[in-house]
Amino acid sequence: MKKILMIGTGGTIASKQTDAGLKPGLTAEDVLSYIPAVKDVCRVETLQVLNLDSTNMTPAHWKNIVNAIEENYSKYDGFVVCHGTDTLAYTAAALSYMVQNSAKPIVVTGSQKPISKDVTDAKTNLLDSFIYAADDESQNVSIVFDGKVICGTRAKKERAKSYNAFSSINFPYLAVIQDGVILRYIQEVPVRGIPSFYYEMSDRVTLLKLYPGMKPEVLSYLFENYDIVVIESFGVGGMPEALMQTFYAEMEKWKNADKLAVMTTQVVSEGSNMTVYEVGRQIKQDFHMIESYDMTLEATITKLMWLRGMNYSHERLREAFYTEINKDMLYRKK
The missing domain is CATH 3.40.50.1170 (L-asparaginase, N-terminal domain)
Structure with missing residues (x-):
């Protein structure tokens, strides 16, 4: 027994x-x-x-x-x-x-x-x-x-x-x-x-849930205080025009500081795909952004906590994020 x-x-x-x-x-x-x-x-x-x-x-x-x-x-x-x-x-x-x-x-x-x-x-x-x-x-x-x-x-x-x-x-x-x-x-x-x-889980990961009319200043605060900002966007993933200027400025400001933005979606089923619409395709291309695809928000957040706790560099973190663990990700397009 x-x-x-x-x-x-x-x-x-x-x-x-x-x-x-x-x-x-x-x-x-x-x-x-x-x-x-x-x-x-x-x-x-x-x-x-x-x-x-x-x-x-x-x-x-x-x-x-x-x-x-x-x-x-x-x-x-x-x-x-x-x-x-x-x-x-x-x-x-x-x-x-x-x-x-x-x-x-x-x-x-x-x-x-x-x-x-x-x-x-x-x-x-x-x-x-x-x-x-x-x-x-x-x-x-x-x-x-x-x-x-x-x-x-x-x-x-x-x-x-x-x-x-x-x-x-x-x-x-x-x-x-x-x-x-x-x-x-x-x-x-x-x-x-x-x-x-593994025991190291970083507290430098945060979540930004987008909503219509959000003020762009919140991006500056989050990039100042966290290493990884998970952006919970609409639909298949994108950035509202009202936030775009500040987002580009923050990404440029912190490009040498080992900080990342990761895109996920508020829609529970079927996952993200930033290449579908103009609002997502451009920033995906310009920043080679990581996106969660079919992962749950819970898995996205905790996986990033674990990876940042491992002190991985940008490219190594990206590769590790897209490596399947316990069936967390099926679809991925690096």
């Missing part, structure tokens, strides 16, 4: 009702006690590394999770990370870059209702996660939620209250779990070699 380590980080699944609202209060051991059926699936041990609302999750907390996995990697056959749903997609993406080439599954899960409630999705999500983590074919970082298995770099929370909170963006579900049975849609190539663990 497989031996799985359950890592507690807090979140709704471990929350208790207080006068101020729901707040994480159950330990990983407490949470596990609500699914006695797990004894028929695998042997489980628990480790509490955090106990916080996932709204408060930061890269420093990701390092704690990665450290727990690395220190225990040789002792267990897989890992289940219990996490709040609000930033779960960011954490799963971050773990995909911070723990690479893992032949052992690292499953991230949570729930929309606390596990202590009479009506909750927590028990099913958690038991399904152990079923998936204990399967011989499971590997790398993934999310198990509402009976679906999502690649760690492809998830987005699209519903605030419903049990089917997460969707897989621009990529099929890896599998579904029905009545305790895993139905795999994608046959994965088995991971070979040893895993790599």
Whole structure:
């Protein structure tokens, strides 16, 4: 029988009702006690590394999770990370870059209702996660939620209250779990070699979400204070005319300072392609801009945090960004 380590980080699944609202209060051991059926699936041990609302999750907390996995990697056959749903997609993406080439599954899960409630999705999500983590074919970082298995770099929370909170963006579900049975849609190539663990995640990456009528001065502030500005544009990606002059001035000003602008899109599905319209084609050409194509925003941000943490130069960072990790990017035109 497989031996799985359950890592507690807090979140709704471990929350208790207080006068101020729901707040994480159950330990990983407490949470596990609500699914006695797990004894028929695998042997489980628990480790509490955090106990916080996932709204408060930061890269420093990701390092704690990665450290727990690395220190225990040789002792267990897989890992289940219990996490709040609000930033779960960011954490799963971050773990995909911070723990690479893992032949052992690292499953991230949570729930929309606390596990202590009479009506909750927590028990099913958690038991399904152990079923998936204990399967011989499971590997790398993934999310198990509402009976679906999502690649760690492809998830987005699209519903605030419903049990089917997460969707897989621009990529099929890896599998579904029905009545305790895993139905795999994608046959994965088995991971070979040893895993790599990374801890440096840069805080010099920021996000600018464009909206009609935005003042150009915001660009100056962001380029002054950050190394990489991810621009979440409209449609397939472009720059509004009102921002263009300032954008060109800032790119020229910082061209020798190892600063980058990266284009992504506010549209969830189908990705960016800056070469389609004049508003994107020109700046793509003039600055050889990186764009995210079919990547999720969560994967784009966390991948850039990881790459900047590696202190890669412009060209090396560009090459590494367009190198697929845990299925994060299918389409790319360097």
